[in-house]
Amino acid sequence: xxxxxxxxxxxxxxxxxxxxxxxxxxxxxxxxxxxxxxxxxxxxxxxxxxxxxxxxxxxxxxxxxxxxxxxxxxxxxxxxxxxxxxxxxxxxxxxxxxxxxxxxxxxxxxxxxxxxxxxxxxxxxxxxxxxxxxxxxxxxxxxxxxxxxxxxxxxxxxxxxxxxxxxxxxxxxxxxxxxxxxxxxxxxxxxxxxxxxxxxxxxxxxxxxxxxxxxxxxxxxxxxxxxxxxxxxxxxxxxxxxxxxxxxxxxxxxxxxxxxxxxxxxxxxxxxxxxxxxxxxxxxxxxxxxxxxxxxxxxxxxxxxxxxxxxxxxxxxxxxxxxxxxxxxxxxxxxxxxxxxxxxxxxxxxxxxxxxxxxxxxxxx
Ligand SMILES: CCCCCC/C=C/C(=O)SCCNC(=O)CCNC(=O)[C@H](O)C(C)(C)COP(=O)(O)OP(=O)(O)OC[C@H]1O[C@@H](n2cnc3c(N)ncnc32)[C@H](O)[C@@H]1OP(=O)(O)O
Numbered sequence: 001x002x003x004x005x006x007x008x009x010x011x012x013x014x015x016x017x018x019x020x021x022x023x024x025x026x027x028x029x030x031x032x033x034x035x036x037x038x039x040x041x042x043x044x045x046x047x048x049x050x051x052x053x054x055x056x057x058x059x060x061x062x063x064x065x066x067x068x069x070x071x072x073x074x075x076x077x078x079x080x081x082x083x084x085x086x087x088x089x090x091x092x093x094x095x096x097x098x099x100x101x102x103x104x105x106x107x108x109x110x111x112x113x114x115x116x117x118x119x120x121x122x123x124x125x126x127x128x129x130x131x132x133x134x135x136x137x138x139x140x141x142x143x144x145x146x147x148x149x150x151x152x153x154x155x156x157x158x159x160x161x162x163x164x165x166x167x168x169x170x171x172x173x174x175x176x177x178x179x180x181x182x183x184x185x186x187x188x189x190x191x192x193x194x195x196x197x198x199x200x201x202x203x204x205x206x207x208x209x210x211x212x213x214x215x216x217x218x219x220x221x222x223x224x225x226x227x228x229x230x231x232x233x234x235x236x237x238x239x240x241x242x243x244x245x246x247x248x249x250x251x252x253x254x255x256x257x258x259x260x261x262x263x264x265x266x267x268x269x270x271x272x273x274x275x276x277x278x279x280x281x282x283x284x285x286x287x288x289x290x291x292x293x294x295x296x297x298x299x300x301x302x303x304x305x306x307x308x309x310x311x312x313x314x315x316x317x318x319x320x321x322x323x324x325x326x327x328x329x330x331x332x333x334x335x336x337x338x339x340x341x342x343x344x345x346x347x348x349x350x351x352x353x354x355x356x357x358x359x360x361x362x363x364x365x
Contacts, residue, residue: 041077129164170219223252247350
C-alpha cells in the first residue's frame with residue numbers, strides 16, 4: 001500500500017467514525033461486533049488482550065471478533081471499517097428514500113384517503129386512523145371523487161377498507177358541532193344533499209365494489225355495505241348502527257336492503273334497537289360474505305381479490321350492472337326518502353341531545 005492510499009484510508013477511517021454516529025438505525029449485534037473488531041485492529045493492531053472467561057458473554061464475543069482478525073494489517077482494518085460504515089450509510093439512505101417515495105400507483109389529491117391502483121384493483125382506504133376513520137365532510141367528498149375515478153379507470157374491481165384498527169366509526173360527529181342556532185336548517189339541508197350524493201355513488205358504481213372490513217364499523221359505513229357486492233370481514237370487526245341512540249334514522253338504503261338481506265326482525269334489531277353484531281353474526285345474517293381470522297386477514301383477502309381482479313373486466317362490469325339494475329330506481333327512491341327523514345331528525349331535540357352527550361362524555365375523560 002502506498003503512502004497516499006494510507007493517508008486516504010486514515011482520513012476515511014476518521015470520517016467513517018463520524019458517519020457511524022449519525023446512523024439512525026441500530027445496525028444489529030453482528031455488525032456492531034465486526035465494527036468493534038475492525039476498530040480495535042485498526043487502532044491497536046492484532047488482539048493482545050487476555051481471553052475473557054466463558055461466562056463473560058459480551059466481553060468474550062468482542063474478544064472473539066477482534067481475535068478472529070488475526071494478523072490483518074492496521075491499514076487494511078481501517079479500510080475495511082470505512083467500507084463497512086459506508087455500506088451501512090448507503091443502505092440506510094436507500095431505505096429512507098424508499099419510505100419517502102410515494103406508494104406505487106398512488107392517486108394524487110386526497111387528504112383523508114389513500115387511493116391506489118395496482119394489479120387491476122383500485123383501493124380506497126379511509127385514512128384518519130387517529131379519529132377511528134370517522135367520516136368528515138371532506139372525506140365524504142373525497143370518497144365520492146374516488147368512486148368516480150375508480151368507476152372510470154382501468155381497474156377491474158374497487159375495494160374500500162380502513163387504515164388502522166377501525167374500518168370506520170361512521171359519520172364524524174363534529175359535522176354537527178359548532179353550528180349556530182340560525183344555521184341548523186342549512187346544516188341539515190346541506191348534509192342531506194351531501195349524503196344523498198354519497199350514497200348515490202354507491203348505488204351507481206359500475207364495477208364490482210368490495211368492502212374489506214378490517215375492524216369495527218359504525219353507522220353510515222355499515223349501512224352502505226348493503227350496496228357493496230362482496231363484504232369480507234376480519235373476525236375483529238363488529239357492525240353497529242346506533243341510529244335511535246343518536247336520535248337519527250337509517251341511511252345508505254339500509255331501511256330497504258337490510259330487511260331484504262337479513263329478514264325484517266334481524267334488521268329491526270340492528271336498525272331500531274342498536275344491536276351490535278359480531279363478524280360471525282353479520283355473516284350468518286348475510287351482511288358479510290366471509291369472515292377471516294385477523295392474523296391472516298390481509299394476506300388471504302388480498303390474494304383472493306387479486307385472483308378476482310384478473311377475470312375479464314367487461315364481463316364483470318356488465319354482470320354486476322345486471323345484478324343491480326332491477327333495483328337501481330328503487331334504491332335511488334329509498335335514498336331520497338331516507339335523506340328527507342334524516343333532515344328532520346337532525347333538527348330534532350333527540351339528535352341534538354345525543355350529540356351533546358357524546359361531546360360531554362369526551363370532555364369528562
Ligand atoms: C353529511 C352527513 C351525513 C350523515 C350521515 C348519517 C350517519 C350516521 C352515522 O354514521 S351514526 C354513527 C356515528 N358514529 C358514532 O356514534 C361513533 C362515535 N364514536 C365512538 O363511540 C367512539 O369514539 C368509538 C367507539 C368509535 C371508539 O372509542 P375508543 O376506542 O374509546 O376511542 P376514542 O373514543 O378515544 O376515539 C379516538 C378519537 O376519535 C374520535 N372519534 C372517534 N369516532 C368519532 C366520530 N364518529 N366522530 C367524531 N369523533 C370521533 C374520538 O372522539 C377520540 O377523539 P379525542 O382523542 O377524544 O379527541
